[in-house]
Amino acid sequence: MSRPIRVLNVAEKPSVAKSVATILSGGTNFCPSRLSHSQYNRIFEFHYTIRNQPCEMLVTSVTGHLMEIDFDDRYRKWNSCDPAILYEAPVKKFVPQDKLNVKKTLQDEAKHCQWLVLWLDCDQEGENIAFEVVDVCCAVNPRLDVWRARFSALTSRDVYQAVQNLVRPNKWLADAVDVRQESDLRVGASFTRFQTQLLTNAYLINLNNSANAHQAEGDRNHVLSYGPCQFPTLGFVVERYWEIQAHEPEEFWTINCSHTAEEGTATFSWMRGHMFDYSCAVMIYEMCVEEPTATVIKVLDQQKLKNPPFPLNTVELNKRASWYFRMSSEHTMKVAEDLYQSGFISYPRTETDSFAGNTDLHAIVQEQQEHPVWGSYAQRLLDPEAGLWKNPRIGTHSDNAHPPIYPTKFSAGESRWTQDHHRLYELVVRHFLACVSQPAIGAETKIEIDIAGELFSVSGRTIIAKNYLDVYRFESWGNSTIPKYTFGQQFVPTTLTLDSGVTRPPPLLSEADLINCMDKAGIGTDATMHDHIKKLLDRLYATKDANTRFAPTKLGEALVMGYDDMGYEELWKPSQRSRMESETKEVSVGRKSKSEVLASYLQDMKAYFLDARLNQVKLKEAMDIFFERSNRSAGDDHRAVGDTVRRCGVCNDSDMVLKRRPDGNFMVGCLGFPQCRNVVWLPGSISEATVTTQVCNSCSPGPVYMIQFKFRMLEIPPGYNVNHLGCIGGCDEILRHLTEICGTGSRNPSSVPVSSARGRGPRAPSSNAQQTSTRQGACIHCRQTGHSSSDCPSQVVQPQRAQPRRRNTQNENAGEASIPCTTCGESCVLRTANTDNNRGRKFYSCQGCNFFVWEDSMNDSAGGNTQGANRGRLTSNPRSSSARRGGRGRGSRGGRQGANTTGATFVSATGDPLSNRCFSCGDPSHFANACPNRGR
Template identity: 70%
Template sequence: MSGGGRGGGGMKVLHVAEKPSVAKSVATILSRNSGGLRTREGRSRYNKIFEFSYSINGRPCHMLVTSVTGHLMELEFQDRYRKWHSCDPADLFHAPVHKFVPEDKLDIKRTLEEEARWCQWLVLWLDCDREGENIAFEVIEVCTAVNPHLTIKRAHFSALIDREIHEAVQRLVEPNKCFADAVDARQEIDLRIGASFTRFQTMLLRDAFVIDFTTDDRNLVLSYGPCQFPTLGFVVERYWEIQAHEPEEFWTINCSHKSDEGIATFNWMRGHLFDYTCAVIIYEMCVQEPIATVTKVRQQEKLKYPPYPLNTIELEKRASRFFRMSSEHTMKVAEDLYQAGFISYPRTETDSFSQRTDLHAIVQEQQRHPVWGPYAQQLLEPGSGLWRNPGNGGHDDKAHPPIHPTKFSSGESGWSQDHHRLYELVVRHFLACVSQPAVGAETNVEIDIAGELFSASGRAILAKNYLDVYRFESWGSSTIPTYVSGQQFVPTSLTLDSGVTRPPPLLSEADLLSCMDKEGIGTDATMHDHIKKLLDRFYATKDSNMRFSPTNLGEALVMGYDDMGYKLWKPYLRAVMERDMKAVSEGTKSKAEVLTTSLQQMKACFVDARLNKVKLFEAMAVFFERSNRSGGDEQHAAGEVVRPCGLCQESDMVLRRNRDGNFMVGCMGYPQCRNAVWLPGSLSEAVVTTNICNTCTPARDLVFEPCLIEGVLEYNVND
């Protein structure tokens, strides 16, 4: 196929978007007033090419718009290291890696090569985050290989709407190599750590135990990921807290007072006591002198503030809390809404609007809606007093604004219920964050009974303001009778009640996202993927209440690493890596520096874990039956240790038996170390011993020679 970019007048510009739908949207918007849009096929049937005429900063251009489908390249080890038994997993920390275009992306690569060959400019329309920047440099590598003279530009946009797209193409910038390097560092770190630990624990444990999560557990991969495991750690740690909780009884004094104005419930300001005798003594004092004296009446205005502008983590947490949507599904629906032009880019850490954002124009778009349209109109009325510039959440990724509506919709016919819900959440959240806080009048009353203090409070809502539109939140109104300082009364009821302490609940998805966000595990664009992997790998389950529990497999793995004393399941190591990768994106650290530091640290962890692998066996044995399958590493911990292996000098030699019943002594480092010797006869004829016979000649390989020691026929182990 010849390059279609040869025809047409003006400078030829190749535009590359991250997805076919984005390419179509960009081409459609830019071509509306430029003499028509022509479409033709590329090498890939899904990635079409759109052609039209346009002017960039007054310069006539022949525009060619096409796309990739996410990452164009993959990072992988060289072939000799790709098979699981080809090397020691520890070698993967320094084995050569390379980026390549996989088979299913070769047609996209050929399209880019054919079109780039005839163009003068390459404009990149990849998503404006680190991952998108990395994909941009993959495209650059392919295109400049056939045309090294290309002028390369980057389009920055946050929504697929006319104004954003036209502004982006007239304000092209340079691509950000630091962003791309940060992703390269993360990919390489995750590949090396994930592959080494995954191979290690899968080969060690899979065939040794009956793990019945699949029909054929020989195909089960016990994966390890540097973000995945700390995420599992949060789930297991909360589960252990619950298991360790011992209910403890406590006692509290409750007081109520009924008058013509209503009932007030007073809470004991001590809270509760665990000492029953002490609680009874205090209660009896109150019963003997039951006159309550009002010691303090405080009335004040209280404000309930609207939420900060919406970022990715808050979107996922609120969708989980309000609609019981998983974070993975939330991001899929949000991506659909973004690509259709209804919301801004949904992967952002930013929770504050810049002063350049026309907030009133966004509200104006929503005035036509039959449900929240009247509220939007009221917001814009100068005399309503409802408008308030949004708060600043303190986070800005310098790439995208907070998530907000970009186009009006009264409900698209092709949308699912979740599309409607998420769009409504984004709109109502935006309208709320530009609204005044709710106002309430709160009354607090304190009383004294026999020297014990009790308090009650009530609230009357004076103005709901943002709560009128943000139906997902409420602020209860509860009134209490009027009291004045010095007033006395006899309580209507005064009781000593018991209760028991309760454990914390299992983590919800919103809780888990909060833990990950607080500890720096993953990014706003990847957290939902790490949570999904826990479920896909059978490490955790999610119940009907959207709360997570570890499976036996997940708990066993965390327990094994915890027993080693190495906190590989804790967030600290990964949090440091995430901070380092952010430093690479900001240009304050180099990719090479971060790779060296992180991989040295994790290789030390790996070597330590392998030396203590018996702990993994012991933890797995708590939950799973031993398998009768042989081969691999399943009997490493079961056999009697004979002596250290003199061949690899890392592992022990242990006594094992194959499925035929014959005995051998082999290295625990199998399959990396294949040092092994089969014993002649049976154990009734020979006993393996670590005694060294002076008459036997040491050899490099392990050999067994019969000798007589203290009148017993034994096989002497020589190295």
């Protein structure tokens, strides 16, 4: 036996370190440990043998990522550079301040170890963290032998197997995360700075109408963030909202039939579903009414099972907490984290929805036997004679690191728990108990009948055994009894009605819907989805109503609309995120290198960025629809970003950039304005100026990029060239002379290039423009002489505030009147339908919810619900007295022979009896089924 070696084991989180140490130290619940430099990460110590090598094991942990990525300091201030530069600016990975104690622990221990074993979670992120740990540890001990333990669950078997089969860490997996991190940072920071600087001060972003009442205008903390996850999430919300806006209600017709017998009532549905053609529906209906005898043509009895849910993972936990308790995902995760920290439930951030084969499921159930409410169910589960037990279903998701969420400790409720703690613990327990239960069993009967050739059906269900539904009170499976029918049986329906309804738009996305969309599109992870949703609310991009349904704010809609109008769905739909997913997958399996994927992705994203900036007018146009312009915008033009000329020598913090001022004159100013007021005023005779890539050889500190100038010939003395490649660093005599001769665009005529410009007092206010133009005798708008700026024919007119754009342009032709919505209180706007069936018909459509009502039905009923709007409901009661006596209600048949076999009464919902005439052509001499126009 060789000498023991010291092994430093590092897990991703304290709980895993504890589990690994507990298992490897002998499986008892006690493993000696000591404190480290960081509060949460203890160090466990014990002896163990790895492949015949005696080891002194030290097991400790990090807390997630040890390092962060950010730009070099030079680029971190928002005004330090053109955001486009962020696609190439150097980035660095470093241990942030709040993790330095973890780093110190690792380094202190690593110095005295021979091996480093990495117990990070077995996914891409875990592998990336592993390399962060390696970097930190090898910096103080380069001789460390580095190993990776791979486990798929924290069970004894997996841990033993992992420690005896150590492998080397996989750089490809870690590289995949590097790609994601770097691209997210560059794209997020560049777009965020761009749209924030472009829009926040330019508009009065007043969102007082939103749930998050907030006056964003002038609020420097109001960042208009952009992120590769938050924008697609916002996109889902906006897209659904637009779908609702664009929905055009369409009236449809359906025939319903009911039959009441001694055992109850069966309500049959028309197997055609519904028809949009009124005439056709009436024709069929009339045929049914005339020969209403129903014949049973199918009786289908079958047993149906309703399966219990899959084991619970994070996405399901969030969806179900939202459905059952209307808890936000953010709050759900907070409460779940608290329950986890206090040991009541397992790790709540998991993708896994199946239990490892060796999980002791019975032991988990046993713990719950004492519970006053569901304890008896747990006892039944454990009783073999009850036959209630069934092994859980096997889901298709796994994060290879954590089990599904299950109760880890019994509790009948703790005194410090809030109502939501109780609810969530109950959900986790009941869900687990349901998972190990038999499915519910029901007997279903499906009946089909034939009336005059038309088919109708009804289903009834009797629950034979509730099984898991006994404990899983959140789900139901209704009993619906129907009378008994036999094949060939005939009966006359109790009612036979032709009912109308209108199509409804889909509802706004609920939180559960949104999580579903994100899950399907791969936006975010189980641990971050709730953060992205919360970010939409925090950034005032969306609001959430009491029913947990999300609507975009004006700001959220405008931003998405702006990018959409540019033709860039890629910037607000999930496609680019999906691309990133597949590209990082390629990196993780070694098919592509980190650098090639990053280069290609960032090249494309930079192209989007530059184009978006070029088309920024689209963003502004979208904002114009919803917001007033701020008069601060003009004064804010000094922030307009130009091309970098040199680093500012005064503040040493930001770039000096070439800019054209509103008066047409050029200057080179520091982006650190107003903190730094360094500026170089350029001659007023310049008509064009462009920064080149050529660097001045004489001026320092460099680089100082040279500028290609073009002067107005009539404004410079003879002998000077109109084209001049100049330098503002101080070496350019021509530029100095022209500045002295022609003056500058500044109020201070003494300002000349170079150091004399430094450290001047406050920069000229906006009245500069007027003064400059006065001096030159030209209008500040068009720079022509002969009129003053106030008389300028080309003066820019502030755009009028437009009405929010609605996508349902087909129905846009009304909107002149409105009534308050009885559902949500918003206003309902009067519109005119353009559909074939209802062209010209007016309806009120709510701007805030789905409420809809036909104007002409408003006096008929107090309703106006979107469902089954109450127009023209035709009823027929074949068993009515008039039916029995062969009459057709009021009035005579007008000579119609032989057709009136049923004598049904047709009454509209408005109470007007319909005349005895053809529904198709109006002729009283026949019914529609005998109409000569039939079939045309």
